[in-house]
Amino acid sequence: PPAHATTTSRYAFDELSWGNDTTHHIAEGYDADILLRWGDPITAEAPEFDVMNQTAAAQLQQFGYNNDYVGFTPLDGNPDRGLLCINHEYTNEEVMFPGLGRQDAVDFAGMTAELIDIEMAAHGGTVVEIARNADGKWELVRDSPYNRRITPLNTQMTLAGPAAGHPRMQTNADPAGMTVMGTVNNCAGGITPWGTYLMAEENFHGYFWSDKLDADGNPDISAHPEPKQMKRYGVPGRWYAWGKFHDHWNIDLEPQEPNRWGWIVEVDPRNPDATPIKHTALGRFRHEGAETCVSADGKLVIYSGDDNRFDYQYKYVSNGTVTGDETFGSSLLTDGTLYVARFDEDGTVTWLPLVYGTGPLTAENGFASQADVLIDTRLAADAVGATPMDRPEDAQPRGDGTAYIMLTNNTKRKPDQTDAANPRADSSFGHIIEIKEDGGQHSATKGTWSILVKCGDPTVTEVGAQWNPDTSENGWFGSPDNAAIDADGRLWISTDQGSGWAKTGKSDGLYALETEGEARGTSKLFFRCPVGGELCGPYFTEQMDTLFLAVQHPGTDGTKNYPGFERNSTFEDPATRWPDFSPTMPPRPSVLVVTKKGGGKIAT
Ligand code: FEO
Ligand code: CA
Ligand code: CA
Ligand code: CA
Known part of the structure; x- marks a missing residue:
C-alpha cells in the first residue's frame, strides 16, 4: 500500500506523482481546463491577441x-x-516580446516607450464575469459590463486612511497627496466579507x-530627502525602466512617490466606474496578500505578510464590527489597528500595536504622527521588536481563530540567527506556522503558535524536514x-520554489495538507x-465544486536546470509553449478551472 494510507485522509483523491515536464497535471478524476490566458480579449470590443504586434491599447482590453x-x-x-478578480503581478520581457526588450542591465537599452506601456498595461488586475455553460463548464462572459482591467498605466486611484493627504504623500503631480496612478506588483490578495x-x-x-548611480553602478540615494526610509524599503530597485518615460517612477524627479506604493488596494468589482482605494490603515510594506476573516467578536481581521527575508507578519483589526451592510470603501478598512507579530520561544505569539504615541512610536524616534507610523511601517515594526521571519508569504485565516503562515525560505539566515519560530539556518525550503489566537478570536492580541511542517525532502537528513x-x-x-x-476547513498549499526548484527536482504544485488529529502534517499532491x-x-468556491488556479510565468523560472532544456528561456526558445503548444506562441500565464469529472465537491 502507498505510504500515506495508514491514517484516514480528509482529502479523497489519489495523489499525483511528482515530476516536472512541459505541461500541467491534475489528480485522476478531475479536469483542469484553461479559462483565461495572457492576451485573451476580455471585452466585446477587445482585439484578438496578436503576439507579434502587441500594443498598450490592445493590452488594456486583454487579460x-x-x-x-x-x-x-x-x-x-x-x-x-x-x-x-485576478492580480497580474509582473512581466517577463524575455518571453513576452519577440526578440525585443532590455539589452543591458543598467540603461535598459532596447526598452522603448511603447514596450514599457505594454508592460504597464499587462500589470495590475482583471475583473471579469464568468458563468457556467450548459455543460457545467465555466466560461468568460465577454460582453459583460463588469469586465475591465485595472493597471498602473491608466487606472486612477484614491488614498484613504490616516496617511492620505499627508505632506509625505504629496508629489508635483498630486499636490494634495490624494490620488495615485494605478497599482503594481499585485501578488496575492483577498475578498472582503x-x-x-x-x-x-x-x-x-x-x-x-x-x-544617480554610485561607482559600482548601484543606485545612490545619499542625496534623497529620506535615505533611511528608501534603504529600508529597497527603493529604487531599478528592475524596470518605466522611470525613463514616466516621471512618477523616477525618484530623482518625484522623491516622495514611493510613499504612495506598498499599500492594500480595494476595488469594487460590481461597479466599473468606482475609483479603487489605497487603504493606508493596513500599513505600507511588501504586502504578499490580504486574506480577510470575521473574528468571533465580529471584527474584520486581515492577515498580511511582508515578503522579504527577516521581515514581519502583520494583521489588521477593525475597530467596528461587520454588520452585513458594508459596501465598497467601508470604514472597517480605514478605522482599525495594525499589529505586528512577535513569536516567543515559549510558543506565545504577541501582536504588537503600531499606534503613534505608544511605546517607542514617538516623535523622538522619528514618528510624528500615525501617518508616519504607517508610511514607515517597517521602521515602526523594527522599533517595537517584532520577530524577523523567513519571508512571510500568504497568511490564511480560518474563522475559528486559527491562521496558517507560509514562510517560504530564507537562505540568508545564519546559524546564530535562528530562533524557535525560524529554526533553520540557510533555509531553502521554508516552513508553515499555525497560530491559534486566544479564545478563538482572530482579533486577540495574544495566541499560541506551533510549526505545522518544516518543508523539504524528509529523506535527506541535512534538510531537517518535519512531516x-x-x-x-x-x-x-x-x-x-x-x-x-x-x-470544509481543509488547508491547501501552493508552492513557489523560484529558480531553486532543481533542489527538489519537483515542479511547483498544489498540495492538500492535513492539520488535524493523527494525520496532521501529512501532505498529498493534487496538481x-x-x-x-x-x-x-x-481559490475554492463556497460550494467547493470549483477550484481556480493560476499558473504564473510558465517556462521561465530556473529552466536552465531542466534536463534536456539547459538554457535560459526566451521568446524564440522557451522551455515550454504551454498552454497553446503552438510554434508561434510563447508560453502564456493562464488561469485554470478545476472541476470533478461528473461534478461534485472537490476531494470529497
Ligand atoms: Fe509575489 Fe511573495 O510572492
Ligand atoms: Ca506569492
Ligand atoms: Ca509570484
Ligand atoms: Ca514566492
Whole structure:
C-alpha cells in the first residue's frame, strides 16, 4: 500500500506523482481546463491577441500577464455566475516580446516607450464575469459590463486612511497627496466579507528608477530627502525602466512617490466606474496578500505578510464590527489597528500595536504622527521588536481563530540567527506556522503558535524536514507560498520554489495538507505546474465544486536546470509553449478551472 494510507485522509483523491515536464497535471478524476490566458480579449470590443504586434491599447482590453491572486464573488447570489478578480503581478520581457526588450542591465537599452506601456498595461488586475455553460463548464462572459482591467498605466486611484493627504504623500503631480496612478506588483490578495477585491502591492520598490548611480553602478540615494526610509524599503530597485518615460517612477524627479506604493488596494468589482482605494490603515510594506476573516467578536481581521527575508507578519483589526451592510470603501478598512507579530520561544505569539504615541512610536524616534507610523511601517515594526521571519508569504485565516503562515525560505539566515519560530539556518525550503489566537478570536492580541511542517525532502537528513511520516515521496514540498482553506476547513498549499526548484527536482504544485488529529502534517499532491511555472491562486468556491488556479510565468523560472532544456528561456526558445503548444506562441500565464469529472465537491 502507498505510504500515506495508514491514517484516514480528509482529502479523497489519489495523489499525483511528482515530476516536472512541459505541461500541467491534475489528480485522476478531475479536469483542469484553461479559462483565461495572457492576451485573451476580455471585452466585446477587445482585439484578438496578436503576439507579434502587441500594443498598450490592445493590452488594456486583454487579460494581463503573470496571474497571481484569484478571487471569486457570486453575482446576485447565483453560484453559477460571478466575478473573477485576478492580480497580474509582473512581466517577463524575455518571453513576452519577440526578440525585443532590455539589452543591458543598467540603461535598459532596447526598452522603448511603447514596450514599457505594454508592460504597464499587462500589470495590475482583471475583473471579469464568468458563468457556467450548459455543460457545467465555466466560461468568460465577454460582453459583460463588469469586465475591465485595472493597471498602473491608466487606472486612477484614491488614498484613504490616516496617511492620505499627508505632506509625505504629496508629489508635483498630486499636490494634495490624494490620488495615485494605478497599482503594481499585485501578488496575492483577498475578498472582503462584502464582496470587494483586495489587491496587495508587493515588490513596488523594483519599479522605481534613478539615474544617480554610485561607482559600482548601484543606485545612490545619499542625496534623497529620506535615505533611511528608501534603504529600508529597497527603493529604487531599478528592475524596470518605466522611470525613463514616466516621471512618477523616477525618484530623482518625484522623491516622495514611493510613499504612495506598498499599500492594500480595494476595488469594487460590481461597479466599473468606482475609483479603487489605497487603504493606508493596513500599513505600507511588501504586502504578499490580504486574506480577510470575521473574528468571533465580529471584527474584520486581515492577515498580511511582508515578503522579504527577516521581515514581519502583520494583521489588521477593525475597530467596528461587520454588520452585513458594508459596501465598497467601508470604514472597517480605514478605522482599525495594525499589529505586528512577535513569536516567543515559549510558543506565545504577541501582536504588537503600531499606534503613534505608544511605546517607542514617538516623535523622538522619528514618528510624528500615525501617518508616519504607517508610511514607515517597517521602521515602526523594527522599533517595537517584532520577530524577523523567513519571508512571510500568504497568511490564511480560518474563522475559528486559527491562521496558517507560509514562510517560504530564507537562505540568508545564519546559524546564530535562528530562533524557535525560524529554526533553520540557510533555509531553502521554508516552513508553515499555525497560530491559534486566544479564545478563538482572530482579533486577540495574544495566541499560541506551533510549526505545522518544516518543508523539504524528509529523506535527506541535512534538510531537517518535519512531516507526518505518512507523507509520500510525492507529497512533500518546498517553498510554500499561497494557501487556501476550503469551506470544509481543509488547508491547501501552493508552492513557489523560484529558480531553486532543481533542489527538489519537483515542479511547483498544489498540495492538500492535513492539520488535524493523527494525520496532521501529512501532505498529498493534487496538481502540478508546467516547467518554470509557479502556482498561484488557489481559490475554492463556497460550494467547493470549483477550484481556480493560476499558473504564473510558465517556462521561465530556473529552466536552465531542466534536463534536456539547459538554457535560459526566451521568446524564440522557451522551455515550454504551454498552454497553446503552438510554434508561434510563447508560453502564456493562464488561469485554470478545476472541476470533478461528473461534478461534485472537490476531494470529497
Ligand atoms: Fe509575489 Fe511573495 O510572492
Ligand atoms: Ca509570484
Ligand atoms: Ca506569492
Ligand atoms: Ca514566492
